[in-house]
Amino acid sequence: MASLIQVGLSYALKKKLESLFFVWALVRSSISVEVKRMFTTFLRRMIPFLNPYHVIEIHEHHREHMVHNKLYSMANAYLSDVCSHGANKLHAEVRSLSGKPFLTIAEEEEVVDTFRGAKLWWFASSCKPKYSTKSCNGEERFYRLTFHKKYRKLVEQEYLTHIFHEGREILARNRQRKLFTNIHSRGTGYSWTCVAFEHPATFDTLALDPATKRDIIEDLMSFREGKDYYKKIGKVWKRGYLLYGPPGTGKSTMIAAIANFLEYDVYDLELSAIKNNMELKKIFMETSSKSVIVVEDIDCSLNLTGKRVTKNKNDKNEAEAVTEGYDNANTVTLSGLLNSIDGLWSACEDEKIIIFTTNHVDKLDPALIRRGRMDMHIEMSYCTFEAFKVFARNYLEIETHHLFGTIEKLLLEVNVSPADVAEGLMSRSLRNADVDACLANLVEVLNLAKEDMNK
């Protein structure tokens, strides 16, 4: 019965449609081409006029050159972080070894965002790309952003920039941080190669005088938040730290703690592997923002202790020229290094920390470490009682002990590095020995050091 009615209805509908088409064919043939054109133009104008919404499509790649569209990546990160709760279907992936999942909005899903009172609809979709590239040969993803036309100015002038900046911050927070080192490859010359950066050191585990630690943390925080300030005073947004002190006092550990605190990548620059100033400049330019650039043992890296270039090169013989840092095609010189650190090129991709470490601060050229270039000079000293207490807290989970008095006295008498103290505590704590045994072992280490000193 139901199917009979259905057949009857569709038959009636078919008949109606047939008569409509017949009338339309009659009208079409009777009206002039001119009227037809006017009618179509009118319709074309009326449809957008009646539609109060505007649409912006943000594709994964630039339409013409098929290079990656940064706005797409930022929008993707932004929507995943801010609006993903509104989506029913999500994709999950892990981008860093920390294991934190990163959720992205699945295709054909719509989420809603609000910005300064404006409501914005984001629809995730994909299409066939016009051209195919290595990274995109099947489908190209895109977002369709829909908003009321009264918000057009707001979207163009503020919202898209807001998306870009927020997305960049979110990507930086979620990315896998990297440790780069410079290598020489036959084809491309000098370049960076990287591995995941997973050093566990933090300021909590760093054994250091609490006041110095606080100063460093405050300095780093004001650097990180100082974008507008640096711009206002006309300085490139970067900061230099010189870490100096005897071996095993925690200079390299401090670098890891700084990078972890700021969540920056680390570029470990091996100066002695670089051929000349030109290569050095190139390799500096290839570092990205939000990074710590490190030159360890700067006093040993190169002969950078001579004076800077003097113009009258002819007065010098070759050997003197090299020692005094002339711009030689086959060497990295002091002036080359200074230029790379804070010449005009250093302004590309700012927000960088530059750290030099040395065991012999007195050997360095004052020009290399003057304030403004190396803004903060941090002395990493032998182990103090305050530093020891950090180890005791971290390694043994104790705040006080009857042997603390003896250890404090011994630490005032002998020069032992934090590395030695850590080793003294660790050799036993690893084997689950009790606290008393660990501290007794350290007292023994300190007494031996005292005997050595007296000898």
Ligand SMILES: Nc1ncnc2c1ncn2[C@@H]1O[C@H](COP(=O)(O)OP(=O)(O)OP(=O)(O)O)[C@@H](O)[C@H]1O
């Ligand atoms: N201040 C410190 N806080 C915590 N651990 C430390 C500290 N100093 C040294 N250590 C421990 O000692 C080891 C060696 O320290 P680190 O490599 O940081 O010393 P360094 O100053 O860089 O030495 P070098 O001048 O020989 O390069 C580290 O692995 C770390 O475990």
Ligand SMILES: [Mg+2]
């Ligand atoms: Mg070191």
